[in-house]
Amino acid sequence: MIFRALRQLREAGVLGMNARNAEYIMRCNPRSSFPLVDNKVLTKTLAQKYQIPTPSLYHVIEEHGNVSRFEGALGDRCEFVVKPARGSGGSGIVLITDCMAKGFITQSGERISREDFAYYLSDILSGIYSLGGLEDQAIFEALIHPEPIFAAVTYQGVPDVRIVVYRGVPIMAMVRLPTRASDGKANLHRGAIGAGIDLKSGTTMTAVHRSRVITHHPDTGNPVSGIRVLYWEKMLLMASRALEMAGLGYLGVDLVIDRERGPLLLELNARPGLAIQMANRSGLLGRLERVDGASPDIFATPESRVAWARATFKTS
Amino acid sequence: MKRPAVLLALALLLLTSTLLTYRMLWLEYPIFPTAPGQTWQLSIHARIKAEQKEVRVEIGLPSEHAGRMLLEERITSAALSFNLLREGPNRLGVWSGTIEPGVEEIAYRATIVVRPGRFPKAEPPTLIKYPPIVGKEEQALAERLSARWNGLAPSARLLAIAASTRGEWGTPLPEDRDLRAWAVVEEKYGRLAALQALFQVAGLPARAVEGLRLEEGIKNSLLTWIEVWTVKAWEIVTPDTGKIEGKPASLLPLAAGGVPAIRGAAGELSDVRWSLSRQIVSQWQLHFERIRRSDRLLDRWSLFHLPAEFQETFRILLLVPIGALMIGALRNLVGFPTFGIFMPVLMALAFRSTGLAYGLGIFAGVLLIGYTVRRLLDRLRLLLVPRMSVILTLVIACFTILALIGNKFGLRQFMAVGLLPFVILTMVIERFFVLIEEAGVREGLRTAAGSAAVSVISYAIISWEPLQLTFFVYPELMAAVAALLVLLGRYTGYRLSELFRFRTFRSLA
Numbered sequence: 001m002i003f004r005a006l007r008q009l010r011e012a013g014v015l016g017m018n019a020r021n022a023e024y025i026m027r028c029n030p031r032s033s034f035p036l037v038d039n040k041v042l043t044k045t046l047a048q049k050y051q052i053p054t055p056s057l058y059h060v061i062e063e064h065g066n067v068s069r070f071e072g073a074l075g076d077r078c079e080f081v082v083k084p085a086r087g088s089g090g091s092g093i094v095l096i097t098d099c100m101a102k103g104f105i106t107q108s109g110e111r112i113s114r115e116d117f118a119y120y121l122s123d124i125l126s127g128i129y130s131l132g133g134l135e136d137q138a139i140f141e142a143l144i145h146p147e148p149i150f151a152a153v154t155y156q157g158v159p160d161v162r163i164v165v166y167r168g169v170p171i172m173a174m175v176r177l178p179t180r181a182s183d184g185k186a187n188l189h190r191g192a193i194g195a196g197i198d199l200k201s202g203t204t205m206t207a208v209h210r211s212r213v214i215t216h217h218p219d220t221g222n223p224v225s226g227i228r229v230l231y232w233e234k235m236l237l238m239a240s241r242a243l244e245m246a247g248l249g250y251l252g253v254d255l256v257i258d259r260e261r262g263p264l265l266l267e268l269n270a271r272p273g274l275a276i277q278m279a280n281r282s283g284l285l286g287r288l289e290r291v292d293g294a295s296p297d298i299f300a301t302p303e304s305r306v307a308w309a310r311a312t313f314k315t316s
Numbered sequence: 317m318k319r320p321a322v323l324l325a326l327a328l329l330l331l332t333s334t335l336l337t338y339r340m341l342w343l344e345y346p347i348f349p350t351a352p353g354q355t356w357q358l359s360i361h362a363r364i365k366a367e368q369k370e371v372r373v374e375i376g377l378p379s380e381h382a383g384r385m386l387l388e389e390r391i392t393s394a395a396l397s398f399n400l401l402r403e404g405p406n407r408l409g410v411w412s413g414t415i416e417p418g419v420e421e422i423a424y425r426a427t428i429v430v431r432p433g434r435f436p437k438a439e440p441p442t443l444i445k446y447p448p449i450v451g452k453e454e455q456a457l458a459e460r461l462s463a464r465w466n467g468l469a470p471s472a473r474l475l476a477i478a479a480s481t482r483g484e485w486g487t488p489l490p491e492d493r494d495l496r497a498w499a500v501v502e503e504k505y506g507r508l509a510a511l512q513a514l515f516q517v518a519g520l521p522a523r524a525v526e527g528l529r530l531e532e533g534i535k536n537s538l539l540t541w542i543e544v545w546t547v548k549a550w551e552i553v554t555p556d557t558g559k560i561e562g563k564p565a566s567l568l569p570l571a572a573g574g575v576p577a578i579r580g581a582a583g584e585l586s587d588v589r590w591s592l593s594r595q596i597v598s599q600w601q602l603h604f605e606r607i608r609r610s611d612r613l614l615d616r617w618s619l620f621h622l623p624a625e626f627q628e629t630f631r632i633l634l635l636v637p638i639g640a641l642m643i644g645a646l647r648n649l650v651g652f653p654t655f656g657i658f659m660p661v662l663m664a665l666a667f668r669s670t671g672l673a674y675g676l677g678i679f680a681g682v683l684l685i686g687y688t689v690r691r692l693l694d695r696l697r698l699l700l701v702p703r704m705s706v707i708l709t710l711v712i713a714c715f716t717i718l719a720l721i722g723n724k725f726g727l728r729q730f731m732a733v734g735l736l737p738f739v740i741l742t743m744v745i746e747r748f749f750v751l752i753e754e755a756g757v758r759e760g761l762r763t764a765a766g767s768a769a770v771s772v773i774s775y776a777i778i779s780w781e782p783l784q785l786t787f788f789v790y791p792e793l794m795a796a797v798a799a800l801l802v803l804l805g806r807y808t809g810y811r812l813s814e815l816f817r818f819r820t821f822r823s824l825a
Contacts, residue, residue, distance in 0.1 A: 002812070002815070005815045005822055006809065006810055006815065008821065008822040009810050009814070009815065009818055009821055009822065010810075012818075012821040012822070014810070014814075014818050014821050016808070016809065016810040016811060016814050017651070017811060017814065018648055018807055018808045018809060018810070018811060019808035019809070019810075022805070022806065022807075022808045023808050064699075091754055115697070116697075119697035122697075122699055123700070126699055126700030126701070127700065128700055128750070189755070190755075208820075211817065211820075213820060277818065277821075278818065278820060278821075281820065281821075283821065
């Protein structure tokens with residue numbers, strides 16, 4: 001019975017955790033490139049070099065001594081996002097939408113006093129949210145005003161688009177929609193919805209919420225499928241360029257669509273999760289193997305890679 | 317890709333099997349160093365009452381062969397001098413010398429290891445036609461009686477003759493006159509000698525043996541039996557019942573072939589006692605002794621040469637890779653959540669001093685207290701390192717209180733928490749807290765339960781004495797563990813938990 005189940009997964013082309021780690025991450029992602037994606041400050045600098053737009057950086061705190069002086073650096077900006085530079089899985093990210101005399105208001109309407117906020121900043125610097133508990137930096141960047149295409153299926157927070165890129169070829173994509181359960185965060189393991197996006201048309205298809213296939217957003221009640229993502233070609237190209245930028249053969253590219261600035265690169269992930277397969281109801285392994293079997297010409301430029309991907313990975 | 321890893325694993329396995337083969341075949345290591353306790357403590361005590369000045373006493377001692385090993389032979393000889401004498405298959409202890417009139421105690425003590433399934437190399441004995449005690453007439457009688465068995469194969473002949481001692485002569489019965497005459501012979505020389513004569517006459521070399529049955533107890537006299545050579549091996553016949561002994565390894569011969577097990581000038585020896593007791597713990601000692609005596613390279617570089625207090629450490633250390641292998645298998649094959657890789661192993665090591673139930677209790681208790689305090693601390697906004705240090709101090713304070721309570725109520729386990737677990741506990745508290753904050757209470761408890769389960773299994777592995785001993789005797793088994801680890805590292809198939817996680821795909825396929 002177990003063997004049959006294993007065969008079924010193999011036939012569906014599902015990529016398992018072990019295969020992802022051993023065959024793709026360890027083979028395609030040189031260790032030396034990990035810091036580029038693990039540290040968001042470095043990613044941002046690199047993206048600028050490759051003319052890939054990212055959310056504007058306001059300020060970086062590197063030392064505990066500077067925690068109290070962040071307000072001076074921010075000036076009169078009352079809308080910003082604070083995140084740990086090495087954070088993973090969306091932990092430690094706080095979205096501030098307003099300032100008060102005594103503190104700040106988060107996106108979910110919670111009030112944070114100045115002291116609490118300083119404590120939170122020093123937590124970031126101590127590395128509490130960072131991969132492996134290393135000393136960290138706190139990043140202040142522009143708050144995203146999401147393009148309203150996903151407004152009907154978003155509960156607070158900012159939806160983001162995750163594209164898995166293998167050898168520069170986008171192979172699978174999904175949009176991650178925050179829910180009440182995910183506390184406005186766009187991470188699937190926190191309870192966000194993942195909706196697969198057809199690579200050819202850029203339209204959302206099936207969706208998954210906590211490992212279950214759903215059709216409607218649990219909080220807003222609107223249908224999740226059939227939403228056309230704006231700037232789709234541009235986003236695929238941005239994702240595809242991450243190969244040249246970071247030198248990683250297998251990675252997850254997280255993008256957001258800002259109302260004014262269009263698609264922005266949020267972060268790169270050298271260990272993208274496997275849940276995207278469920279959001280697409282399609283296995284990654286089959287697509288990875290097709291990329292490996294493709295003619296070498298298609299890998300020449302980001303444009304050729306994206307064109308090949310859109311022609312190959314269309315959902316009929 | 318996959319090939320170098322497989323080749324490495326094969327090379328490691330080859331290394332292991334080469335060393336194992338060498339040790340087993342050339343150095344004669346036991347294949348199962350932990351074969352269930354066949355170790356006996358034999359002691360022979362005797363009193364010598366000196367009537368004359370010159371004393372000489374001979375006592376049959378056990379001898380060593382492939383199926384039996386003697387360790388730690390100890391002799392008490394008082395004022396006498398002791399010598400070992402070899403007479404054919406026998407080993408005799410000779411106490412002799414000049415003593416003052418009075419009573420001397422002599423003793424012999426040895427640890428005997430029986431290795432069932434291994435037999436001494438037996439050489440065919442020469443057939444002595446008649447035991448010296450049997451006279452001409454009796455010889456003729458024995459020949460007449462045994463004529464009926466001449467046509468049988470040696471083993472069948474053995475059975476038939478043995479049956480005769482129970483009066484089963486088979487059909488047709490020998491002449492009544494002969495049977496009666498034979499009964500007289502049995503009466504005169506004893507059943508043993510009579511039966512032995514019958515075997516001899518029938519062409520089966522036989523010898524009388526004195527010895528002990530390996531069972532706990534103190535004996536004042538020895539058993540006697542007859543060993544009969546049936547071309548291939550010695551068979552043991554109990555003279556009283558004519559039964560063939562099925563388990564020759566359960567008998568311990570002390571003197572064979574007519575040599576008495578105790579011999580001394582009349583009146584000198586008294587109060588001879590043979591006592592046997594089963595030993596369970598000496599397994600360890602046994603391999604130690606065996607290997608220490610050897611001068612082969614691998615034996616000289618054996619872990620048995622370490623001082624005893626360090627041996628204990630390595631017995632456990634050698635098993636830690638197995639624990640790690642198991643954690644690896646649980647994580648990569650099953651998909652079991654645990655707090656890191658080493659935490660369960662370290663917890664298992666800590667359980668060794670506290671015991672499993674107390675260990676789990678202490679861990680759960682301290683984790684709970686730590687979690688509560690960590691929650692409260694969160695409001696104080698302490699920086700990371702000082703905050704962890706507070707938790708560390710708390711954990712150590714908990715241990716101190718436990719030790720004091722343990723001392724008050726005589727619970728050693730509470731005092732045994734030791735140095736090891738405090739670091740792990742501190743880290744577990746922090747990770748437990750962060751996990752609960754980030755992924756919810758359910759996930760936190762699930763991971764904690766997973767870790768506890770894995771550490772219990774690891775504990776069971778590292779405390780399993782037969783496995784400890786096996787690895788201690790054959791440390792090269794670690795290379796085999798490494799081979800499995802390498803193979804596991806190249807396992808790119810699905811985890812069992814993924815069958816559940818990706819279950820929607822199974823309906824699609």
